[in-house]
Amino acid sequence: MKTKIKEYRAKNNMTQLELAKEVGVRRETISFLEKGEYNPSLKLATKIARQFHVSIEELFIFEDSDLD
């Protein structure tokens, strides 16, 4: 899975810690997410997408090969 979290964070001049607080998780969670190291819950994905006013699909990109 790829994600544009880092890009949108930059656009909004936001640090990992700030984003983490906004969406109620730890900074490390954001760090791992940005690296695509895990597959967030839909709830967390929804919170982050809303934070940036974008769709989930815009923020998280799944290749077909990611869906096995």
Place this chain on the structure above:
Amino acid sequence: MKTKIKEYRAKNNMTQLELAKEVGVRRETISFLEKGEYNPSLKLATKIARQFHVSIEELFIFEDSDLD
């Protein structure tokens, strides 16, 4: 969280078991999901949305109160 999985399953004449097999989970998982009893992984949500050719946001509806 609310979901339209059941509706889309009906539209497509699909049983829980068939959907479960398509997206690679157990029938019970679909059953619990349809009842909004838990919060799927983004990967699973993506698979189900693609199965029905709809967006994740169309299929899974979060009220603000669901996001606490």
Place this chain on the structure above:
DNA sequence: TCCTAACGTTAGAAATATATAACATTACGT
């Protein structure tokens, strides 16, 4: 250079999604 903020990363605990197996119930066709 020193200090600090931001980010990377690791290891283990805690929480929760999902699997598994089993049984109950509902609905529908014959």
Place this chain on the structure above:
DNA sequence: ACGTAATGTTATATATTTCTAACGTTAGGA
């Protein structure tokens, strides 16, 4: 009414996300 498919539901096990605490690295400002 019977048989069967579809769904509901429970309990326990397993897998994975997320938390927590800690330490390392990098970049920038004073």
